[in-house]
Amino acid sequence: MRTALTVAGSDSVGGAGIQADVKAMSVVGIHAASVITAVTAQNTTGVSGIFPVSEEFVKSQLEAVLKDCDIKAVKTGMLYSAGIAETVADILEDHEMPLIVDPVMVSGTDCDLTDGSLVQALKKKVLPICELVTPNRYEAEVLAKMSIRSKDDLMLACEIIGKQGSSVYIKGGHFNTPTVVDYLYLSSEFTKLEYPRLKKSGHGSGCVLSSFMTANMAKGLDIVNAVMKSRELVQESISTQYAIGKGDVVVNPMVKLKGETDRFAVLDAIDAAASRILDIVPDEFVPKNGMNIAMAMKDAAGPEEIAAVDKRMTVHNGMLRKNGPAKFGVAEHLSYVLLAVMKKDPSVRCIMNIAYAPDTVAVMEEVGFSTIVAEMSKDRLSESTEKALSKSKSVPDAIIDKGGRKERTIRMLAKDPQEMMSKLEQIL
Ligand code: PLP
Numbered sequence: 001m002r003t004a005l006t007v008a009g010s011d012s013v014g015g016a017g018i019q020a021d022v023k024a025m026s027v028v029g030i031h032a033a034s035v036i037t038a039v040t041a042q043n044t045t046g047v048s049g050i051f052p053v054s055e056e057f058v059k060s061q062l063e064a065v066l067k068d069c070d071i072k073a074v075k076t077g078m079l080y081s082a083g084i085a086e087t088v089a090d091i092l093e094d095h096e097m098p099l100i101v102d103p104v105m106v107s108g109t110d111c112d113l114t115d116g117s118l119v120q121a122l123k124k125k126v127l128p129i130c131e132l133v134t135p136n137r138y139e140a141e142v143l144a145k146m147s148i149r150s151k152d153d154l155m156l157a158c159e160i161i162g163k164q165g166s167s168v169y170i171k172g173g174h175f176n177t178p179t180v181v182d183y184l185y186l187s188s189e190f191t192k193l194e195y196p197r198l199k200k201s202g203h204g205s206g207c208v209l210s211s212f213m214t215a216n217m218a219k220g221l222d223i224v225n226a227v228m229k230s231r232e233l234v235q236e237s238i239s240t241q242y243a244i245g246k247g248d249v250v251v252n253p254m255v256k257l258k259g260e261t262d263r264f265a266v267l268d269a270i271d272a273a274a275s276r277i278l279d280i281v282p283d284e285f286v287p288k289n290g291m292n293i294a295m296a297m298k299d300a301a302g303p304e305e306i307a308a309v310d311k312r313m314t315v316h317n318g319m320l321r322k323n324g325p326a327k328f329g330v331a332e333h334l335s336y337v338l339l340a341v342m343k344k345d346p347s348v349r350c351i352m353n354i355a356y357a358p359d360t361v362a363v364m365e366e367v368g369f370s371t372i373v374a375e376m377s378k379d380r381l382s383e384s385t386e387k388a389l390s391k392s393k394s395v396p397d398a399i400i401d402k403g404g405r406k407e408r409t410i411r412m413l414a415k416d417p418q419e420m421m422s423k424l425e426q427i428l
Contacts, residue, residue, distance in 0.1 A: 008077030015250030016204035024211035045247030047111035072218035082121035089125035102210035137174035158185035202241035270326035273417035303335035340385035356408035369397035
């Protein structure tokens with residue numbers, strides 16, 4: 001597996017630092033090795049303590065990783081002190097892989113992440129051996145020893161910072177412009193990258209950007225392509241940032257995995273509902289062919305995006321049993337009905353079948369459920385569901401399928417398994 005390395009600080013709240021770096025690299029499909037330079041005690045409102053790792057132990061971590069793995073690219077984040085920065089630079093200068101430097105100095109909550117000695121060592125030892133450095137406005141001003149108020153200032157700062165041969169990527173988030181304008185300074189040329197300004201970018205945006213770049217370079221992309229791709233990913237990570245505490249929000253480097261986490265959530269919801277069903281549903285409610293509950297992903301396009309209990313729930317020796325785990329694509333009949341239902345109301349994403357009994361229908365009426373009665377064709381379930389629904393104004397709580405010559409059945413509908421369980425409890 002292609003491996004990249006992050007040399008950075010631990011952020012106890014998990015929004016920035018090593019924790020964010022490992023997530024960002026993993027999302028790009030790169031294994032992330034990590035060397036920890038300092039442990040911070042912090043939350044979303046501020047940093048309450050920093051415990052630097054000794055230079056000797058930073059060295060031990062680095063040597064352990066480098067003598068074993070074929071590291072394709074390295075990034076540094078919080079280096080904290082001149083001693084740690086020099087230790088890291090002394091080791092990395094003997095290695096060939098590209099080094100990306102995020103010159104971390106201050107946290108997003110405005111707390112100092114250096115001991116005051118770092119900047120000179122960064123300039124003297126780290127920048128000369130790096131391929132790319134990614135300062136924000138403040139970091140660029142410190143590194144170039146000038147204030148940046150105009151585009152000309154910014155270009156001059158890039159030239160100063162990159163004078164020892166590295167490329168410079170200045171992040172535009174902290175400038176007062178209507179859009180966010182970043183600049184890549186590479187081989188004496190400037191490339192402008194302009195993005196809509198979103199809300200204030202959350203904790204970890206700088207860490208995540210440099211980690212995406214490092215991982216993309218570990219994949220073999222050149223600087224320009226790694227930068228372009230990574231900047232897109234950061235925009236998405238910022239636009240989906242979320243709150244975890246009382247202070248700053250954190251960026252979401254996992255945004256590309258959203259589909260996967262949604263799938264897990266649907267499977268979990270089905271498994272939880274199925275366990276509850278086993279506890280509360282009497283045998284007479286279970287259809288002869290078995291009972292099932294299914295839930296669709298948002299905007300599901302087919303049965304493969306609908307999860308249900310694999311091999312249904314059936315009665316064995318008087319006990320209702322789950323014959324498999326929640327799985328996608330295992331409930332064809334319920335799925336076709338649900339897909340037709342979702343065409344009418346996409347928010348109704350859960351379906352469950354129960355045995356038909358006149359008593360059950362009577363109870364449904366008593367508790368005020370809306371129902372429709374339909375003659376459904378087993379071969380054309382979607383079409384017959386659509387036809388049945390076309391006569392009602394909204395999606396009912398249940399469709400009572402007269403079943404023709406087959407078994408009669410009731411298919412209950414709800415927005416999600418939780419709502420389904422509360423509906424079920426009303427009629428049992
Ligand atoms: N590294 C660590 C360990 C941090 O705690 C922080 C911020 O708090 C940073 C890096 C920089 O974070 P950002 O990506 O928000 O600039």
